[in-house]
Amino acid sequence: MGSASKVIPGYRFTQGVTFFYISLILLLPLAAFVLFATGMGWEKFIGKAFEYRILHGYLVSFACALAAAIINGIFGLILAWVLVRYEFPGKRIMDGLIDLPFALPTAVAGIALTTLYVETGWLGQFFYAIGLPSAFSVLGITIALIFVGIPFVTRSVQPVLKDLEPEIEEAAALLGAGKWLTFRKVIFPELTAPLLTGFALAFARGIGEYGSVVFIAGNTPFETEIAPLLIMTELEQFDYQAAAAIAIVMMAISFLILLSINGYQRYRIREQGV
C-alpha cells in the first residue's frame, strides 16, 4: 500500500469502476449460482452429477479434449518453429491465419466441419472409405476441438522461441552438438513451459467447448454426448439442479487443469530457476 506510487490520479475512480463492474457482471451471477448449488445438498449433488449417462459425458469431453490438445501441441510446436525459424513465401498469411479459430464464430465452424466430414463430405468420404466414421462420432468431436484449439499452443510458444538467445545454440554447436541434439537438450527445455501453458489452455477450452462440437457430435446418449450438451439437455427439461451439478464438476475439472499448470510453472521457477 505504498502511497508514494499513488502520485498518479485515478486510483479511487478506476477501483470504483472495476469493482462495481466485476461485482455486477461476474460476482453476482457467480453468487446466484453458488447459492443455488449449495442449497442442493451433498446427496442430491452426488446423485445428479455422477449419474452413469453424465459420467459418460465427462469422459467423452475429457478424452476428446485431451486428444485434441495433444495433437495441437505437436502441430502448434511445428507451426511456431516454422513461423519463427524459416523464411518462405506466404509466411505472413500463414501467421495471420492461425488466429482464425478465435475470429470465426464457433457455430459457423461447427456446421462447416460437419458438412466437410459427413459420409458424402469433401473429407468425410476418405475417412468413411477406410471405415472411420468422421462425423457424429468421437473422432468428429476431436476434429472440432482441434479446430478451436489451434491458436493456443502456437501463440504461446512463438514469442518464447523468438526471444531465445542464439548464443546458447551457437555454444551447443561449438561444443559439437548436432542440430537434433541441440533441439532436444537446449531448445526444447526452454519451450516446455509455454508448450504446457498452450496445451492447458487448449485442453480447458476443449472441455467447455459447445458451439463447434454440438453439430458434428451427433449427440447420441452413451456415445457422443459431451458435458456442456448435457447441461443444455437438463435445462431444456427444467432440471436446474442437475444442470448446476454438472456445471460444478466441469468447473472443477478446468480449474484443476489450469491450477496444476500454474503450480508446475511455479515449481519450475523455484526449483530450477527457469
Add this chain to the structure above:
Amino acid sequence: MATSIMQNRMFSSDSRAKPELAPVSAETLVKWLLIFLSAAFLVVMLILPLILVGAEALSKGWEAYVAALAEPFAQKALLLTVEATVIAVLLNTVFGVASAWLLTKFDFRGKAVLGSLIDLPFAISPVVAGLFFIMLFGRMSPFYPTLQAYHAAVVFAVPGIILATVFVTFPFITRELVPVMEAQGRSEEEAAATMGAGGWTIFRYVTLPNIKWGLIYGIILCTARAMGEFGAVSVVSGHIRGKTNTLPLHIEILYNEYNFTAAFAVASILVFIAILILVLRNMVEWRTQNRRIQRQRPH
C-alpha cells in the same frame, strides 16, 4: 516418420565438418517438410472449412443466397447481434481501460486475486456462464418475483443475451492492455501528474497514445468473440425467432431444419467479418512492430 527425419538432421550435422553439399540439402529437406506439414494442416483444418461455407452458400445460385440474407428473421438476427456486440464492446472497453489502469499504475493488496478474477470467464465454459444468468434471473432466483411484478424479463430476452455476451468477452481488453501498460511503466504519467495534469488529461495525452494499438487490438478480439458467442447466448436466449435470435443461433435453427443453403448463406456473413477481423488484427500488429522500431529515434 518424424523421427527418421530428425535422425537425418542429426547425421547432417555430424558430417558438418566436411564442407559438402549433402548436409545442407538434408537441412533444407527438413525445413520444407515442416513447412509443407504446417501448410497442409492449416489448409485442411482452416481453409477448407472457409471454402466450404462459400461453396455451400452459393450452391443454389446467387439469387437463393441473396434471398436467404434478405429474409426478415435473418435481418432481425443480424440487428440483435450488432446490438449485443456494440453494447458489450463499449462496456468492456470502459471496464478494460479502467481495470488495466488500476492493475498497472497502482500497487495494492489483492492485486493478483483481482487479476485472476478478471481472467475467470476464460476458465468457465460458455454454457456454464449462461447457466449463471439463469440462476440469477430465472425462475429459481430471489429476484424473480420482483422482475415478474414489473414485467421485466432478463432471461429468454434481449437483456440476458447482452449480459451473457458481456460476461464471456470481458477479460479480452484488460488482457491486451495490461502487458502493454506494464511495459510502458509509470514514469510518464508520474511526471505529468507532478506537473499538475488531471487524471483525464494524463490518460488522453500521455497514456492513450502509447496504448492506442493495444486497445484497438483488444477491441478487435472482443468484437470477434462477442458477435460469435454461441454457448452462453444459447442458454439464455430461449430461441424466439425474430426476437431473441442472434446470427449464430439463427444459423443453428436453419441448419437443424435442413435448410443448409440458407444456414451457410448467413454463416458467410460471419466468415466475411472474421476474415476482416484477421486482416485488421494483422495490420494492427504490423503497426505496433513498426512503432517499436520508430520509437528508438528521439522526437
